[in-house]
Amino acid sequence: MLALEVQNQNIVTIEGIADGIKLHPVQETMTEEGALQCGYCTPAMILNAVYLLKKNQSPSVKDIKTCISGTICRCTGYTKIEKAIASAAKKLYQSAKQ
Numbered sequence: 608m609l610a611l612e613v614q615n616q617n618i619v620t621i622e623g624i625a626d627g628i629k630l631h632p633v634q635e636t637m638t639e640e641g642a643l644q645c646g647y648c649t650p651a652m653i654l655n656a657v658y659l660l661k662k663n664q665s666p667s668v669k670d671i672k673t674c675i676s677g678t679i680c681r682c683t684g685y686t687k688i689e690k691a692i693a694s695a696a697k698k699l700y701q702s703a704k705q
């Protein structure tokens with residue numbers, strides 16, 4: 608995406624999703640479940656997951672795979688990343704249902 612395409616738009620970066628020192632649930636589950644290795648892809652994976660979970664409270668495996676399909680993990684940690692995103696959905700929305 609070119610910077611010109613987001614001119615005059617709000618941009619949320621990985622630093623912007625935490626609440627002070629409290630990590631976003633997606634950040635927490637990525638860490639808890641060992642879904643990051645070198646960390647190069649991690650910000651994009653997390654931001655895509657946050658966007659997905661805002662639109663879809665109960666994403667399927669296919670939804671999650673589609674969500675992160677634009678980001679390459681050179682460490683090939685896809686299985687743990689997908690699992691962490693699914694866990695984040697549960698963390699975010701199951702507690703809200705109870």
Ligand code: FES
Nearest residue numbers: 644648680681682
């Ligand atoms: S964790 Fe290394 S590129 Fe994804």
